Amino acid sequence: xxxxxxxxxxxxxxxxxxxxxxxxxxxxxxxxxxxxxxxxxxxxxxxxxxxxxxxxxxxxxxxxxxxxxxxxxxxxxxxxxxxxxxxxxxxxxxxxxxxxxxxxxxxxxxxxxxxxxxxxxxxxxxxxxxxxxxxxxxxxxxxxxxxxxxxxxxxxxxxxxxxxxxxxxxxxxxxxxxxxxxxxxxxxxxxxxxxxxxxxxxxxxxxxxxxxxxxxxxxxxxxxxxxxxxxxxxxxxxxxxxxxxxxxxxxxxxxxxxxxxxxxxxxxxxxxxxxxxxxxxxxxxxxxxxxxxxxxxxxxxxxxxxxxxxxxxxxxxxxxxxxxxxxxxx
Amino acid sequence: xxxxxxxxxxxxxxxxxxxxxxxxxxxxxxxxxxxxxxxxxxxxxxxxxxxxxxxxxxxxxxxxxxxxxxxxxxxxxxxxxxxxxxxxxxxxxxxxxxxxxxxxxxxxxxxxxxxxxxxxxxxxx
Numbered sequence: 001x002x003x004x005x006x007x008x009x010x011x012x013x014x015x016x017x018x019x020x021x022x023x024x025x026x027x028x029x030x031x032x033x034x035x036x037x038x039x040x041x042x043x044x045x046x047x048x049x050x051x052x053x054x055x056x057x058x059x060x061x062x063x064x065x066x067x068x069x070x071x072x073x074x075x076x077x078x079x080x081x082x083x084x085x086x087x088x089x090x091x092x093x094x095x096x097x098x099x100x101x102x103x104x105x106x107x108x109x110x111x112x113x114x115x116x117x118x119x120x121x122x123x124x125x126x127x128x129x130x131x132x133x134x135x136x137x138x139x140x141x142x143x144x145x146x147x148x149x150x151x152x153x154x155x156x157x158x159x160x161x162x163x164x165x166x167x168x169x170x171x172x173x174x175x176x177x178x179x180x181x182x183x184x185x186x187x188x189x190x191x192x193x194x195x196x197x198x199x200x201x202x203x204x205x206x207x208x209x210x211x212x213x214x215x216x217x218x219x220x221x222x223x224x225x226x227x228x229x230x231x232x233x234x235x236x237x238x239x240x241x242x243x244x245x246x247x248x249x250x251x252x253x254x255x256x257x258x259x260x261x262x263x264x265x266x267x268x269x270x271x272x273x274x275x276x277x278x279x280x281x282x283x284x285x286x287x288x289x290x291x292x293x294x295x296x297x298x299x300x301x302x303x304x305x306x307x308x309x310x311x312x313x314x315x316x317x318x319x320x321x322x323x324x325x326x327x328x329x330x
Numbered sequence: 331x332x333x334x335x336x337x338x339x340x341x342x343x344x345x346x347x348x349x350x351x352x353x354x355x356x357x358x359x360x361x362x363x364x365x366x367x368x369x370x371x372x373x374x375x376x377x378x379x380x381x382x383x384x385x386x387x388x389x390x391x392x393x394x395x396x397x398x399x400x401x402x403x404x405x406x407x408x409x410x411x412x413x414x415x416x417x418x419x420x421x422x423x424x425x426x427x428x429x430x431x432x433x434x435x436x437x438x439x440x441x442x443x444x445x446x447x448x449x450x451x452x453x454x455x
Contacts, residue, residue, distance in 0.1 A: 073340075076339065096399065099382075099392075103381075112382060169379070172378075302333075302348060303335075303345065306348055318388075324361070326410070328411050
């Protein structure tokens with residue numbers, strides 16, 4: 001897990017004026033990307049490239065940290081010892097992914113402490129789906145199967161991007177994701193093929209999660225100049241709609257074949273275009289939740305703050321005055 | 331205060347005790363160490379990324395957890411990021427092979443041509 005639905009913001013007029021890129025260097029930079037070469041940390045890069053990449057990778061890292069909270073909720077009550085071991089391993093993986101991603105973002109010049117502070121203050125976002133509660137064990141099956149599946153669609157695309165450290169981190173992450181997806185699928189199938197009560201619990205969970213899943217890849221792309229530039233620079237590798245469509249294409253049949261229904265009567269594939277149509281998943285709700293007014297936003301951040309605050313004495317005890325900040329090389 | 335978390339462990343925490351602004355200080359996550367991973371004996375150690383740690387021993391533990399969890403691993407090294415010295419990418423062209431130094435490559439020695447020529451001359455005699 002768990003990247004997806006990044007919030008890219010348009011730069012302001014003022015920002016663009018203050019950070020004019022050297023046209024010759026910009027041309028060399030774009031030629032390098034066109035030739036399929038990777039950009040490395042100490043290369044010259046446009047101001048906007050660096051800014052958007054930091055935001056993107058940082059949001060992805062925060063999503064890994066916060067995403068472990070709804071899943072962690074069920075570690076103590078996982079049904080059976082094997083599922084408990086699996087869930088512990090998965091949650092630990094997600095924490096490892098966060099570390100890999102923070103490291104990749106740090107190579108762009110933003111210290112990890114600053115990123116964590118922006119998460120805690122609410123300045124920086126994370127994947128919106130984790131502002132929803134995991135009410136039953138079936139929620140864990142839905143998250144492990146479908147949210148991870150969405151993340152894989154997103155991350156496989158991003159791993160072909162232009163920034164070397166991010167691609168390397170994602171390759172390592174995608175390798176572990178295959179286990180995450182498979183264990184989620186396994187838990188999903190166990191409920192779908194189980195007793196009447198298990199099926200009902202799974203159906204109820206999917207009904208509640210369908211909207212957040214549709215939100216996962218972010219709002220429909222406005223075909224803005226800005227998006228085009230990010231795609232030209234291989235920061236964004238596919239549009240939100242393209243990724244959502246790819247997800248629906250692969251996973252809707254896998255849900256339906258198990259006799260589980262999807263709570264959207266308008267969801268169907270137009271065979272002639274290969275595109276899926278669906279009801280409006282309420283983008284107002286998406287914006288409301290991402291701006292802090294979701295069922296779990298407050299709890300998620302409060303738990304992170306509690307963790308940072310109550311563990312601070314350990315970090316402080318180990319701090320030595322001789323330590324000096326060096327940004328990682330690669 | 332009672333919170334409504336679905337996680338029993340979180341219910342037991344008093345989340346209201348958090349100060350208003352929780353923020354980390356600079357350096358609170360210590361220094362970074364570069365991690366080198368050797369897949370198996372006989373192969374080279376290859377750079378795989380960094381960890382944040384307070385000392386080398388902690389860096390090794392974190393390196394094992396983050397970079398040695400799944401893939402095959404025989405050994406790992408860590409060193410502080412501040413110990414790394416590197417060239418700059420803008421000087422990358424200095425590594426290019428120049429045409430006048432072809433003699434440094436095996437391909438510049440056309441031994442087969444000479445053997446063929448030698449054999450042809452000897453058969454003719």
